């Protein structure tokens with residue numbers, strides 16, 4: 001039985017489909033290097049930092065770049081990514097998530113955002129959901145990215161809740177691993193194919209899946 005007091009959400013791919021924008025921006029950037037990034041390879045980029053993502057792509061492509069060119073490629077990718085991000089509207093949140101966040105707020109449950117993205121604050125502000133979080137830990141506040149548990153430990157500390165009493169919602173295998181390493185309950189959002197290590201996997205936050213969370217004792 002879970003004794004959940006704190007709720008921690010990943011952003012990209014859990015609250016909004018920006019995971020798609022990251023993929024499209026990286027695919028275009030990788031093409032400039034003569035490499036075709038597949039959706040399967042892209043799974044490895046989820047939850048890791050911008051620079052680590054480039055390094056994974058370079059390893060897959062067998063390409064070496066000096067630090068200056070690496071920096072230039074990450075800047076290019078981010079410019080492309082932000083062109084999509086800046087089109088975001090409040091109606092772009094994924095099914096059921098905005099209502100779920102509002103219900104947690106109304107019930108006075110502590111809620112944190114834990115995203116490896118340095119653009120996380122910009123995204124939640126465009127979606128007009130920033131006020132629904134009691135704490136935000138973003139990519140500028142961490143040393144190590146997922147699967148290291150640092151980001152979730154920091155989120156739990158910011159909420160003042162013990163790690164073992166937190167649940168993490170994640171769409172990335174790296175994120176599920178990080179939540180488990182932090183000794184938290186992990187709910188995968190997406191397909192069980194990539195999220196096998198999670199305590200429970202739901203496709204989205206529509207009412208029937210929230211019901212499942214309640215039945216499993218993850219949400220009261």
Ligand code: BG6
Pocket residue numbers: 011012022045046047048049050053078115116117118119120139172
């Ligand atoms: C994570 C994404 O949330 O943020 C990763 O899952 C991304 O794919 C990382 O690389 C860093 O994002 P940003 O916006 O700082 O480039």
Ligand code: MG
Pocket residue numbers: 010011012013014019046047170171172175
């Ligand atoms: Mg994600």
